[in-house]
Amino acid sequence: MAASRLRPSFRTAAELENPPKLVRLSKGNTGPQLICFPSLVAISGPREYARFAASFRGRRDVTVLPEPGFVKGEYLPANIDAIVEMQAEAVLRCSGDKPFALVGRSSGGWIAHAVAQRLEQRGIATAAVVLLDTYLPRGEALPWIQTTLTGKMFEREKMFGAVDEARLTAMGAYMRLFMDWHPTPIAAPVLSVEATESFPTSAEGGSAASAPESSAWGPAHAAVNVPGDHFTMMEDHAALAAEAVQQWLTDRN
Known part of the structure; x- marks a missing residue:
């Protein structure tokens, strides 16, 4: 965190001469389209969604x-x-005039939710927000989650x-x-897709990390459990996670 302060930064989207390019992983004719944000950890990137997106082709x-x-x-x-603001503008360029749902994996859910809230402020509706095993930044379980995530992250460097x-x-x-961010409830329906295999119990003997605090995400919030842990739900079990999202979106239309 301290070293990150030494890197150049931007305050407006216009200051970014070469913003990251969008990556299209699937094409189809059913709406809403899914616009996804990777997690915010060191191994993040579009490949996190490769197996998940394959089910939507x-x-x-x-x-x-x-x-x-x-x-x-x-x-x-x-x-x-x-x-x-940068990602809100990117969503509008990506979506065109078609309906869209925003998807965030892990900490990427913070971006998805915040972007949906920003677009609502501008009078632009998001069809839905999907949070893939997203925990609140200040949740009680976060210290133990971070410890587990770090170990799992370095295990996946080769991937x-x-x-x-x-x-x-x-x-x-x-x-x-x-660090101190907390979601502002949004009007868009929110689905939390939660891994059934929770994080390990703490060294002090506390309970395992549980699902996100659902009341924080907004009044129209639903949750569904899928097999796997925080990582394998988007790896070995990605097809089941995708099917849960597909079914929820279909049921809403």
């Missing part, structure tokens, strides 16, 4: 909007407003690529910015 468009700063030379956001100083400081920057 021929059914829905699935696009990933990476966050800036994880590649050497990219600027980091100076504050939450900077990243939320997602080496963790270098750019990725580590980017993770530090986003964790620093969202």
Whole structure:
């Protein structure tokens, strides 16, 4: 977090000369399309959604909007407003005039929810927000989650690529910015897709980390459990996670 303060930053989307490019992972004709945000950890990126998106091929468009700063030379956001406004503009460019749902995996759910709230302020409705095992930044379980995530993250370096100083400081920057963030309830329906295999119990013997605090996400909130843990639900069990999202979206239409 301290080192991230030494990197160049941007305060408006206009200051980003080369913002991250969107990555289209699936095409289909059913709405709403899914616009996804990766997690904010050092191994984050569009590949997190590869197996998840494969289940939507021929059914829905699935696009990933990476966050800036994880590649050497990219600027980091100076504050939450900077990243939320940048991604809100990216969502509008990506969606065109078609309905869209915003999806966030893990800490990427913070971006998805904040962007939906920003768009609602501008009078633009989001069809739905899907949170894939997203925990609140200040949740009681977060210290134990972070410990587990760090170990699992480095286990996956071969899969997602080496963790270098750019990725580590980017993770530090986003964790620093969202440290005290709390979601403002939104009108859009929210689905929490939660892994059934919770994080381990704490060393003090406390209970395992549980589902996100549902009341924080908004009045129209639903939850569904899928097999796997925080990582494997989007790896070995990604098809089941995708089917849960597909079924929920279909039932709402």
